[in-house]
Amino acid sequence: MHDDLRPLCERFLTAAELLGRRWTGIILRILLDGPCRFGELTERIGGISERVLSERLKELEAEGVIERHVDPGPPIRSEYRLTEKGQAFWKVFHELGQWAEQWADVKPAPKPDVKPAAKPASRDAKSARAAPRKRKTA
């Protein structure tokens, strides 16, 4: 099908877990546009709590993906920026952006046979799931 992405190895799992934590993707995406301060990140992300932002930033720093710089110019500000390791995510986000442009949120697929009106209840949700083996064998 597409044969150059086989290794479901530990490294990949690490990467997937990193991106699999809520907000990390958006944080990295914003930092790819350039360094950003705490408050600025809070605003630009929109919806994240300061508690969690602080947590995520510390995690990302511990993982060596971002760095924290304190600029002591009298107004004193701290800012977060990507390390080389973080910058290397660029391509991932580029491809994710491409995917998003083509597929995100628009109608499920070019050949939808289910009506794309209501997203949930893709199969009764309640009834047909626990007992899907309806076949009475004949």
Place this chain on the structure above:
Amino acid sequence: MHDDLRPLCERFLTAAELLGRRWTGIILRILLDGPCRFGELTERIGGISERVLSERLKELEAEGVIERHVDPGPPIRSEYRLTEKGQAFWKVFHELGQWAEQWADVKPAPKPDVKPAAKPASRDAKSARAAPRKRKTA
């Protein structure tokens, strides 16, 4: 810096949220290797609970990224496979794999001035964080 990924738009957020849920990345990555049944997924993912796997699969199905097929050949099995929308994630995972190969889990960066032995405590953790503005002005 790299200028073709500006739109931090809604579509991108959708995509980031999709990948930002725990396990979705790994699930999609496995399905990129081909269709898979429930139990098989449980095993190959390793560590996910059936409750959450079931939940994730339903979410992904509702988002049109995967499809569920029930094969009623007497041993009866259901299998999950990517839709076209899901297949389109291939490039994202390819890049993520590349990143992982080069950066994941190996030493933080080519220029570490902090000893790379212990990951946590990147700055005392407790003491220096709440009061980072140490400058006595003069």
Place this chain on the structure above:
DNA sequence: CAAGTAACTTCCTAAAAGTAAGTAGATGCC
């Protein structure tokens, strides 16, 4: 010196994820 700001942290509640056991249909074994 009171008020304001930036960057966090602490506390307390709400929403996910983990654990384990249960359900439902179809066999297989004796």
Place this chain on the structure above:
DNA sequence: GGCATCTACTTACTTTTAGGAAGTTACTTG
């Protein structure tokens, strides 16, 4: 025929993680 087994989930309950709001520290400004 009855019981154990398998697959694919669901339900009930606990733990972890996220959210909301207010507090803290070091300054700056009026």
